[in-house]
Amino acid sequence: MGLGNSLLDEQFLKRLDRLALNARMAIKGDMGGNRKSRSKGSSIEFSDFREYIPGDDFRRIDWNAYARFERLFVKLFMEEREANITVFLDMSASMDWGQPSKGALAKQLAAVLVYIALANFDRVAVVGIQDKPAAYLPYFSGKQGFWRALSFIEGLKFGGKTSLCSAVKECHFLKSGGGISILITDLFSKDGHEQTFEYLRYLKQEVMLVHVMAPQELDPELSGSLRLVDVEGEEAKDVIVTPGVLKAYRKALDEFLNDVRAFCYARGINYVLASSANSLEEVVFHNLMKPGLVR
Amino acid sequence: MSFLNPWGFLFALSIPAIVLLYLLKQRYQEVEVSSTYLWEKAVRDMQANAPWQKLRKNLLLFLQLAAAAFFTLAIARPFLFQEGRSSEFIVVLDCSASMQAEDVKPSRFLLAKREIEGFIDDLLPGQRVTLIAAGYDAEVVASRSGDKSILKQRLNEIEVTNGQGSMEQALALAQALAKELEDVRIRIYSDKVYQIRNQDIESIVFNNEGKNFAVELVSWSQTSDGTVVLSKIANYSGEDAALAVECLVDGATFDIREVAVPAGRKADVYWTGIPADAKRVEVAILDDDDLAVDNRGWTFMELHKENKVLLVTQRNVFLEKAIALRDDVNLVKTAYEHAVDLNGYALYVFDGYIPSKLPRDGNIVIFNPPPKNGFLEVGEEYVPQNLRLSSHSRYARLLDLVNYEGFNIAKARRMIVPPWAEAVLDGGQGPLIMAGEIGTQRVIAFSFDVHYSDIPLKVDFPILIQNVLAWALPQSVVLESWFYAGQEVHINLLPGAQEIRVTTPSGKEFALDPSYSVVPSIDNHEVGVYTVQQVIQQGDEREVLESYFAVHVPTHSESDLRAGRVMSDMGQPADVRSDVSGLVKELWRYFAWAVLAVILLEWWVYQRGY
Numbered sequence: 001m002g003l004g005n006s007l008l009d010e011q012f013l014k015r016l017d018r019l020a021l022n023a024r025m026a027i028k029g030d031m032g033g034n035r036k037s038r039s040k041g042s043s044i045e046f047s048d049f050r051e052y053i054p055g056d057d058f059r060r061i062d063w064n065a066y067a068r069f070e071r072l073f074v075k076l077f078m079e080e081r082e083a084n085i086t087v088f089l090d091m092s093a094s095m096d097w098g099q100p101s102k103g104a105l106a107k108q109l110a111a112v113l114v115y116i117a118l119a120n121f122d123r124v125a126v127v128g129i130q131d132k133p134a135a136y137l138p139y140f141s142g143k144q145g146f147w148r149a150l151s152f153i154e155g156l157k158f159g160g161k162t163s164l165c166s167a168v169k170e171c172h173f174l175k176s177g178g179g180i181s182i183l184i185t186d187l188f189s190k191d192g193h194e195q196t197f198e199y200l201r202y203l204k205q206e207v208m209l210v211h212v213m214a215p216q217e218l219d220p221e222l223s224g225s226l227r228l229v230d231v232e233g234e235e236a237k238d239v240i241v242t243p244g245v246l247k248a249y250r251k252a253l254d255e256f257l258n259d260v261r262a263f264c265y266a267r268g269i270n271y272v273l274a275s276s277a278n279s280l281e282e283v284v285f286h287n288l289m290k291p292g293l294v295r
Numbered sequence: 296m297s298f299l300n301p302w303g304f305l306f307a308l309s310i311p312a313i314v315l316l317y318l319l320k321q322r323y324q325e326v327e328v329s330s331t332y333l334w335e336k337a338v339r340d341m342q343a344n345a346p347w348q349k350l351r352k353n354l355l356l357f358l359q360l361a362a363a364a365f366f367t368l369a370i371a372r373p374f375l376f377q378e379g380r381s382s383e384f385i386v387v388l389d390c391s392a393s394m395q396a397e398d399v400k401p402s403r404f405l406l407a408k409r410e411i412e413g414f415i416d417d418l419l420p421g422q423r424v425t426l427i428a429a430g431y432d433a434e435v436v437a438s439r440s441g442d443k444s445i446l447k448q449r450l451n452e453i454e455v456t457n458g459q460g461s462m463e464q465a466l467a468l469a470q471a472l473a474k475e476l477e478d479v480r481i482r483i484y485s486d487k488v489y490q491i492r493n494q495d496i497e498s499i500v501f502n503n504e505g506k507n508f509a510v511e512l513v514s515w516s517q518t519s520d521g522t523v524v525l526s527k528i529a530n531y532s533g534e535d536a537a538l539a540v541e542c543l544v545d546g547a548t549f550d551i552r553e554v555a556v557p558a559g560r561k562a563d564v565y566w567t568g569i570p571a572d573a574k575r576v577e578v579a580i581l582d583d584d585d586l587a588v589d590n591r592g593w594t595f596m597e598l599h600k601e602n603k604v605l606l607v608t609q610r611n612v613f614l615e616k617a618i619a620l621r622d623d624v625n626l627v628k629t630a631y632e633h634a635v636d637l638n639g640y641a642l643y644v645f646d647g648y649i650p651s652k653l654p655r656d657g658n659i660v661i662f663n664p665p666p667k668n669g670f671l672e673v674g675e676e677y678v679p680q681n682l683r684l685s686s687h688s689r690y691a692r693l694l695d696l697v698n699y700e701g702f703n704i705a706k707a708r709r710m711i712v713p714p715w716a717e718a719v720l721d722g723g724q725g726p727l728i729m730a731g732e733i734g735t736q737r738v739i740a741f742s743f744d745v746h747y748s749d750i751p752l753k754v755d756f757p758i759l760i761q762n763v764l765a766w767a768l769p770q771s772v773v774l775e776s777w778f779y780a781g782q783e784v785h786i787n788l789l790p791g792a793q794e795i796r797v798t799t800p801s802g803k804e805f806a807l808d809p810s811y812s813v814v815p816s817i818d819n820h821e822v823g824v825y826t827v828q829q830v831i832q833q834g835d836e837r838e839v840l841e842s843y844f845a846v847h848v849p850t851h852s853e854s855d856l857r858a859g860r861v862m863s864d865m866g867q868p869a870d871v872r873s874d875v876s877g878l879v880k881e882l883w884r885y886f887a888w889a890v891l892a893v894i895l896l897e898w899w900v901y902q903r904g905y
Contacts, residue, residue, distance in 0.1 A: 060661045094328075094329040094330050097327075097328075097329040098329065102329075169571060184328075187330060188330035188332055214329065216328075216329075217329060217333070217777065220328075222326060224324060225323045225324060226323055226324050226325075226326045227323035227324065227325045227326065228326055228328045228331050228334055229325055229326065229327050229328065230328065230329075230330055231327055231328070231330075232330065232332055234330070235331070236325075236331070237331040237334050237335060237338070238323050238484055239334055239338060242901075242903075243902075243903065244341065244903070245337060245338065245341065248337040248338065248341045249333060249337035249339050250332075251337070251340065252333050252336040252337040252340055253333055255336075256333060256336070
């Protein structure tokens with residue numbers, strides 16, 4: 001599979017075939033499609049065939065095809081991928097940190113989400129953001145485009161600072177026509193995250209936040225007199241790390257996470273916290289599936 | 296509260312140093328983190344939560360300052376006078392040869408001195424020390440002094456000796472001094488454990504049970520095979536030893552032998568074939584031990600010189616026979632009429648005769664001095680009764696082993712004792728025997744004629760004559776050759792000796808005054824060979840007589856380095872109080888505990904992360 005091997009293996013991709021992003025919001029586009037309509041099986045324009053997987057709506061099985069090939073195929077239709085899905089991947093230096101690295105998990109998650117979106121005939125764009133959009137893969141659709149997207153994601157390099165808000169605001173291709181915006185970030189942003197989400201909501205985007213954190217951030221094991229150097233070049237901080245300071249750190253972390261969660265809940269933003277200590281499988285089938293972000 | 300060591304306050308400089316270090320901040324270890332956002336928030340929260348956090352942050356600083364302050368106080372050694380008493384110490388330092396042993400480093404003596412110096416440093420104001428050095432004699436080198444510099448100076452002047460030491464004497468002295476003082480404590484610095492009955496003393500012992508080998512004796516004898524030297528090698532260590540023993544004849548190696556000596560035993564080593572003309576033999580142990588000073592011994596072969604003795608008599612077979620008993624005597628007899636211009640004899644014996652001009656070059660023995668002789672004042676004859684020995688006389692040894700009480704003397708002449716002489720045996724109305732010295736010339740006078748007594752018929756007669764000859768015929772300059780350090784060395788002055796020079800083993804030379812009739816004793820604290828030269832002027836002839844003696848360590852008391860326990864019960868001490876520990880209360884221990892407590896607290900605070 002070439003490039004694909006390093007991020008995702010085929011076995012895993014197969015398991016992803018069944019999954020779909022769950023967006024509460026109906027998406028209205030020029031194409032007149034509606035994501036909700038997909039479940040009814042109605043179609044206007046035939047797009048593609050896909051082999052039947054148990055669990056698919058059997059009403060959509062193409063019996064003619066079955067008659068000819070003696071295999072079950074389901075018909076896929078154009079209007080069902082009317083959703084414009086934009087995957088924002090935080091590419092700042094802070095993402096390339098932690099043991100295991102947050103960046104690796106973030107890239108894998110981006111690939112998984114792209115795959116799931118493509119598998120569901122959505123249009124997908126991938127944006128790498130730092131303090132401005134650093135890399136952009138324009139909207140495309142069709143599963144055949146996945147490998148291009150994969151190599152694009154793989155090619156992304158981490159570095160620089162994060163300014164979520166200003167970066168997102170510079171993404172002029174985002175039209176206020178609605179769509180799904182997925183942010184994969186550690187939220188260590190210079191200008192905060194609240195404004196970003198408000199802006200995306202203003203653009204009628206359904207927002208999904210995948211908050212990636214390293215285990216060293218969730219439970220730091222530091223002690224002694226330390227000069228904490230920010231990988232993004234912020235001012236270093238001299239701290240005598242004592243058990244008391246660690247306690248205060250955990251408290252600050254809890255407050256931060258609770259703030260984010262509360263903010264997201266209040267605005268109908270789907271929020272997922274993923275630790276880079278966990279495997280991709282765990283994150284996808286547990287963290288994403290359990291709250292129903294994918295199904 | 297006063298301080299024993301005010302210099303300790305210099306340590307207070309550490310307090311500004313600690314503050315300075317805090318100001319200069321600690322060095323931080325650099326650690327890379329993804330973001331300082333949360334850390335800033337955490338630290339800000341901590342400070343926000345506790346307004347006195349700043350103080351808390353410096354809690355460690357305050358604890359460290361407290362520890363430094365307590366430590367400063369501890370080393371300044373504060374104390375409180377519990378009662379206004381002063382105290383006395385009597386310090387006895389053993390200076391005997393065994394204190395030279397190096398089984399404790401640098402040596403027992405040096406370590407003891409160092410300890411005493413430390414003790415002097417620790418003296419409290421008002422405490423006084425009497426320092427007694429137990430050298431050849433016990434000597435009070437510092438008396439009831441509280442001046443530390445004087446005490447230390449006196450202490451440094453004390454030197455270790457090669458002798459037996461005088462601990463008994465020193466302890467007696469210490470006890471006598473203790474009786475006069477109140478609150479006194481006796482401290483004994485020695486290599487043996489001392490105890491005094493009914494007296495609380497502190498015996499500070501410097502002894503590591505070192506191993507030691509010693510040359511205990513070197514002597515020689517003339518046998519048919521020539522000269523044989525006998526030496527006694529002692530092993531005072533706890534193990535059997537095979538020692539390399541060297542024999543040197545006149546300074547050159549003669550023989551080296553390995554001698555096996557079992558632990559704690561002595562071995563006799565004979566050296567045969569010593570050259571006939573050898574003058575000096577040294578026996579030395581080559582192996583190393585902890586006390587080097589007793590590893591050598593010396594003996595000297597004096598060539599027996601014949602002594603010419605002139606007997607001036609009209610016939611006295613008793614005297615003739617008794618004098619001739621000595622091998623080394625060449626007896627010449629002459630009658631009164633031929634006795635003119637007398638010289639060239641070591642001893643002149645005048646029997647019933649005194650020449651008008653007395654010889655000056657030899658000693659003189661006079662029997663039955665005639666009246667009006669121009670030398671001795673002689674009176675009438677009498678019958679001696681109640682013979683009495685002047686036992687306090689220096690010349691009493693002339694009658695050693697002589698039963699003078701059984702003497703019967705028919706008649707003797709009354710003699711007046713001249714200023715240079717002393718009566719030795721008194722016959723009731725005057726001396727029967729008197730002796731004395733005129734310059735270096737020895738004179739003995741008998742106031743009776745042996746023919747008018749039963750003395751020649753007794754066994755005491757030859758003994759008496761030999762005693763007389765032993766004194767009047769000084770064979771060598773030094774009577775013996777084996778001396779112990781500190782023992783008095785008697786030098787026999789030869790008649791006519793003008794000058795006496797003594798060279799010590801280290802080459803120091805000093806002169807003795809021959810005009811003293813008293814036999815001088817030499818300052819002989821050095822171990823080794825001493826050379827004595829006597830310059831004898833006889834007319835125009837000038838003769839230098841050289842002889843030797845050697846000073847050794849008293850091995851019988853000093854070579855065994857094991858710690859003995861010595862009980863001294865001289866005198867019953869009076870009500871000597873000895874407990875002075877309650878005199879002052881030193882507080883440094885409390886401050887030291889405080890330091891420890893503060894450091895533990897600091898550690899706890901650090902661990903808890905306040």
